[in-house]
Structure formats: C-alpha cells, structure tokens
Amino acid sequence: xxxxxxxxxxxxxxxxxxxxxxxxxxxxxxxxxxxxxxxxxxxxxxxxxxxxxxxxxxxxxxxxxxxxxxxxxxxxxxxxxxxxxxxxxxxxxxxxxxxxxxxxxxxxxxxxxxxxxxxxxxxxxxxxxxxxxxxxxxxxxxxxxxxxxxxxxxxxxxxxxxxxxxxxxxx
Numbered sequence: 001x002x003x004x005x006x007x008x009x010x011x012x013x014x015x016x017x018x019x020x021x022x023x024x025x026x027x028x029x030x031x032x033x034x035x036x037x038x039x040x041x042x043x044x045x046x047x048x049x050x051x052x053x054x055x056x057x058x059x060x061x062x063x064x065x066x067x068x069x070x071x072x073x074x075x076x077x078x079x080x081x082x083x084x085x086x087x088x089x090x091x092x093x094x095x096x097x098x099x100x101x102x103x104x105x106x107x108x109x110x111x112x113x114x115x116x117x118x119x120x121x122x123x124x125x126x127x128x129x130x131x132x133x134x135x136x137x138x139x140x141x142x143x144x145x146x147x148x149x150x151x152x153x154x155x156x157x158x159x160x161x162x163x164x165x166x167x168x169x170x171x
Contacts, residue, residue: 011049034093105148112141
C-alpha cells in the first residue's frame with residue numbers, strides 16, 4: 001500500500017486591511033510586492049514565502065547589457081533573497097491601473113501647456129493679439145493637473161487608515 005502526502009498551501013498570508021476591516025489586498029507567495037520599510041528603503045520583488053511573521057522576497061537586479069553586435073538586452077545581474085518582518089513595512093505601493101496619466105493629472109498638464117503654446121505660436125504667425133482669456137483657461141487646466149498630481153496617493157500608508165495582518169496557515 002502506497003501513501004502520498006500533499007500540501008496545497010505553501011506559505012502564510014498577509015492581508016492589507018482598511019480601518020473598517022475590509023480586505024484591500026491579499027499577499028501570498030508568488031505575488032509581486034513593492035513597499036517601503038522603516039528605514040525608508042523601497043523594496044520590490046516577488047514574494048518567495050511568508051512564514052514566522054516575515055516576508056521573504058526574491059529581489060532581482062535586472063539591467064541592460066550589451067551584446068558583441070552592439071545591441072542591448074535585459075539581463076539579470078544578481079538575485080537576492082531578502083526578508084522583512086511584516087511590522088517593518090511602512091507603506092505598500094498601489095498597483096498601476098489603466099489610464100493612470102488621466103488619473104494623476106498628466107494629461108491636463110500636457111493639454112493645457114500644448115493649447116497655450118499653439119495659441120501663442122498661432123497668434124505670432126498670423127500677427128494677431130495673444131488672448132489673455134485663452135492663456136488664463138490654459139493656466140487653469142495646468143493648475144488643475146498639478147493639483148491632481150499632488151493629491152494622488154501612490155501608496156497605502158500603514159497607520160490610521162491601513163494595516164497589515166499576518167495570518168498563519170502553517171503548523
């Protein structure tokens with residue numbers, strides 16, 4: 001008679017929770033994470049495992065290398081296994097979603113600047129007066145974009161609003 005032992009879960013879990021108890025994101029092994037630790041160092045990589053209150057991360061140093069033909073290729077120079085206690089994580093970076101350039105105000109800055117430049121160049125070529133009203137509207141669009149960029153939250157800050165909860169699944 002043969003018997004086999006199988007395990008389904010390889011590591012513990014880390015839950016990013018809101019103040020109201022709602023789970024924002026679940027982190028397990030194999031998921032990419034980017035965070036800032038208590039020493040203000042930004043770390044990013046794939047979670048290797050989570051166990052004993054620590055997060056183990058594969059950190060790959062990938063750089064552009066050149067071939068003998070003068071072309072370039074991305075190459076892994078080194079790989080490190082780093083580990084952090086989950087309480088050492090100060091903030092976790094948010095994932096980029098589609099149309100981020102609209103959400104963070106970049107499109108408003110580009111649009112307002114382009115409109116002001118086109119109006120000015122057009123007025124100079126046609127020897128017309130430069131309209132202060134058009135420049136004021138363009139400036140308002142640019143300021144709106146800058147304010148959106150300043151107010152955009154790019155990470156979940158641990159503390160009052162968000163917290164990390166460690167859940168042990170191993171024995």
